[in-house]
Amino acid sequence: TLDTAIRETEALIGKLKAVKQGLLHDLLTRGIDANGQLRPPQSKAPQLYKESPLGWIPSEWEALPLDTVAVRGSGHTPSKNVSSYWNGGIKWVSLADSHRLDRIYIYETDKEISELGIANSSAVLHPEGTVILSRDAGIGKSAILDCDMAVSQHFIAWRCGEKLNNLFLYFYLQREKPKFEAIAIGSTIKTIGLPFFRSYEIAVPQRWEQDQAAAILMETEQDLAAHDAELEKLRQQKVGLMDDLLTGRVRVTPLLESVQQPAAQTGA
Known part of the structure; x- marks a missing residue:
């Protein structure tokens, strides 16, 4: 059960890291418009962008x-x-x-x-x-x-x-x-x-846009940190459980019975 939870949490962390990288790219190259939405990319809305020493940037931004x-x-x-x-x-x-x-x-x-x-x-x-x-x-x-x-x-x-x-x-x-x-x-x-x-x-970008982008990225970072902490907790639980079961400190038979009884009731 713990192994399954660990694998699922690792997979979720992998997805969150990919989301974070996508947000870093989008928020720092396209940014947020006055309606709070991501601007369309330059290839789809060239009128919203301008050339700069840093490449294409939104028209409201400055290269400084x-x-x-x-x-x-x-x-x-x-x-x-x-x-x-x-x-x-x-x-x-x-x-x-x-x-x-x-x-x-x-x-x-x-x-x-x-x-x-x-x-x-x-x-x-x-x-x-x-x-x-x-x-x-x-x-x-x-x-x-x-x-x-x-x-x-x-x-x-x-x-x-x-x-x-x-x-x-x-x-x-x-x-x-x-x-x-x-x-x-x-x-x-x-x-x-x-x-x-x-x-x-x-x-x-303008300061209000910076503030919004930073808030979105911080929320993503906090979500990632929470799942990292949960993963570490699961791993520690597994280590502790292995030590208990493999040394005989906790007997396996009562644990198996506690799992089998609900399963039997469900089957009935």
Whole structure:
């Protein structure tokens, strides 16, 4: 029974992931019209689109350098030889936290630095809501800071202005991940140089449209997360049940009788 539930949940998660990818494409290339509906694709309604440096985008959108709608920053690594620069309660995102990225928000970090560490390095305390992107190992992974945090020099950070919803930017960067991976260079460790981000452009809808798109994508993410949690719960139940039954801690015979009795009554 548990195996069946696990398979069904895995299949549902697979479908939800496909839906998510479809929504990312549609909402970030076609967007939502004033009636709250997806715009038809450019091939079917060319009058609703215009050419831009980023290709065809809806007529109401703008192709803008990201730096014009968000404040770009980065970070640094305080000297590891000075103990007072570390373990000071300030969360510090580094490559060791790659497994925590791509989950919308980042809550915890592997290491912490101190105010002294910030004062004596080029590290910066970025405010809650800042969007970060890894430009080195784990290229293209992104997240939104759940609280004030610093980052290492391996990350780019954007503090969004009024024209840009930080959730919209997060999902936009998620869709751009293959592009980031393709342009990274380096023989040992691939990286994206800072000049790229100085001229990096994105397609910017009106703010109300960004808000709606972000809300739809967040709902999909939450649904996916709930089913992931349910799958993990089922797997843990299976492990626990196997341990109980295969060690004799729980006898099988009473369980079989409890299953057979309802079946017999149904048959009668």
